[in-house]
Amino acid sequence: MNYDAIIIGAGAAGLMTAISAAQRGRRVLVLDHANKAGKKILISGGGRCNFTNMYVEPANYLSANPHFCKSALNRYTQWDFIELLSKHDVPWHEKTLGQLFSDNGSKAILQVLLDECSSAGVQIQLDCQINRIEKITDGFALQTNQGNMQCLSLVVATGSLSFPTMGASDFGHRIAKQFGHSVTQLQPGLVPFTLDKPWIEKCIALAGVAIDARATVDGQSFKEALLFTHKGVSGPVILQISSYWKPGKQVEICMLPDVNLFSLLKDAQAEFPKRQLGTVLSQHIAQRLLEQFVPEADLKEVMQHFKHSRLQEIADIFQNWQFIPSGTEGYKKAEVTLGGVNTDEVSSKTLESKIQPGLYFVGEVLDVTGHLGGFNFQWAWASGHCCGQFI
Numbered sequence: 001m002n003y004d005a006i007i008i009g010a011g012a013a014g015l016m017t018a019i020s021a022a023q024r025g026r027r028v029l030v031l032d033h034a035n036k037a038g039k040k041i042l043i044s045g046g047g048r049c050n051f052t053n054m055y056v057e058p059a060n061y062l063s064a065n066p067h068f069c070k071s072a073l074n075r076y077t078q079w080d081f082i083e084l085l086s087k088h089d090v091p092w093h094e095k096t097l098g099q100l101f102s103d104n105g106s107k108a109i110l111q112v113l114l115d116e117c118s119s120a121g122v123q124i125q126l127d128c129q130i131n132r133i134e135k136i137t138d139g140f141a142l143q144t145n146q147g148n149m150q151c152l153s154l155v156v157a158t159g160s161l162s163f164p165t166m167g168a169s170d171f172g173h174r175i176a177k178q179f180g181h182s183v184t185q186l187q188p189g190l191v192p193f194t195l196d197k198p199w200i201e202k203c204i205a206l207a208g209v210a211i212d213a214r215a216t217v218d219g220q221s222f223k224e225a226l227l228f229t230h231k232g233v234s235g236p237v238i239l240q241i242s243s244y245w246k247p248g249k250q251v252e253i254c255m256l257p258d259v260n261l262f263s264l265l266k267d268a269q270a271e272f273p274k275r276q277l278g279t280v281l282s283q284h285i286a287q288r289l290l291e292q293f294v295p296e297a298d299l300k301e302v303m304q305h306f307k308h309s310r311l312q313e314i315a316d317i318f319q320n321w322q323f324i325p326s327g328t329e330g331y332k333k334a335e336v337t338l339g340g341v342n343t344d345e346v347s348s349k350t351l352e353s354k355i356q357p358g359l360y361f362v363g364e365v366l367d368v369t370g371h372l373g374g375f376n377f378q379w380a381w382a383s384g385h386c387c388g389q390f391i
């Protein structure tokens with residue numbers, strides 16, 4: 001039971017590490033406590049896996065050390081992953097904002113990784129509980145429910161806390177701490193906000209309604225769709241900004257960010273003075289949204305009766321909506337976990353621990369979190385591939 005490398009976690013980063021190392025002739029074993037490899041890949045992108053993005057930049061990643069991700073992202077790019085898909089004839093398409101999805105669903109992406117593992121001779125053991133990890137003279141010894149094993153290099157590819165139903169655990173952080181590493185503050189990322197009074201009743205009434213919006217927290221903005229939910233707000237724009245939010249911080253929402261609603265209302269007043277405000281607004285905003293946000297008396301009033309100051313107030317209802325979320329929907333609904341193993345203690349070139357030689361960290365377990373849009377998988381592929389070159 002001796003291996004050159006044991007990789008804990010058969011997710012995106014672990015499988016990629018295994019492929020990259022096994023193709024170099026290493027004897028590689030991947031262990032996972034789940035009953036299936038790549039569960040998060042399967043559920044990702046609504047079952048279609050947003051596997052990368054055309055426009056990957058270090059600026060798409062959050063980390064206490066924003067430079068850490070650069071080296072791996074440069075050495076294994078989105079084009080490298082696309083080439084891998086071409087080799088397996090997996091078709092894909094661009095949705096919006098450079099987001100690339102599999103035409104044949106997430107299964108096709110996972111199958112590529114499993115086929116590569118199998119042709120490179122990677123062994124994968126599922127349903128494996130790791131009870132103990134020990135440093136020995138020549139590497140590491142693992143005690144598991146499937147026996148004892150040893151390896152020269154141990155790779156932690158366990159992901160992080162989000163989506164525990166898909167096998168997520170804090171095991172990687174515990175291994176890191178066992179070997180003297182620190183873990184930065186953890187927080188759910190890419191997660192819906194929950195709202196309290198006075199907004200929650202409106203959100204419940206609007207559940208399912210979507211509108212284009214810009215969301216801003218502390219000067220950081222994103223422009224995409226906002227979705228009202230029974231608990232508050234979600235949709236891509238909210239998921240993106242949630243990664244920049246801290247409890248107690250105010251969120252600013254500008255609905256229809258490409259329209260100057262005040263100017264539009266003033267123009268409509270000049271052109272259609274006898275038209276009701278509700279009729280003017282309903283050309284741009286869903287009726288249900290108008291009913292929840294604008295007093296009924298205003299909606300029924302004709303345009304000529306409004307002072308400009310009131311039109312500005314009405315425009316602000318939509319274009320300067322400010323609220324402080326009561327919280328988020330937590331790790332159960334978060335696509336990622338912000339924070340992780342402190343990257344100051346890990347080599348950005350090899351992904352090896354600077355504290356414990358032979359120990360490596362890849363993927364989401366590290367303090368590197370991507371924006372929504374395929375960036376998290378690209379980090380998993382890139383960090384895994386680069387690590388596999390050194391173990």
Ligand code: FDA
Pocket residue numbers: 008009010011012013014031032033034037038039040041043044045046049050051052128129130157158159160162163166167168169170171172334335336362363364365373374375376377378380
């Ligand atoms: P990942 O979590 O994938 O894998 C970790 C593995 O370790 C799992 O197989 C787990 O079972 C195993 N493990 C954990 N603890 C263990 C233990 N104690 N013992 C043994 N094994 C253990 N990103 C993106 O770029 N595009 C997208 O479309 C999406 N969509 C998406 C949807 C949803 C619902 C979620 C929750 C997440 C996404 N993501 C995403 C994020 C993406 O899934 C995530 O960033 C990567 O899967 C991280 O890859 P890792 O391999 O690091 O962890």
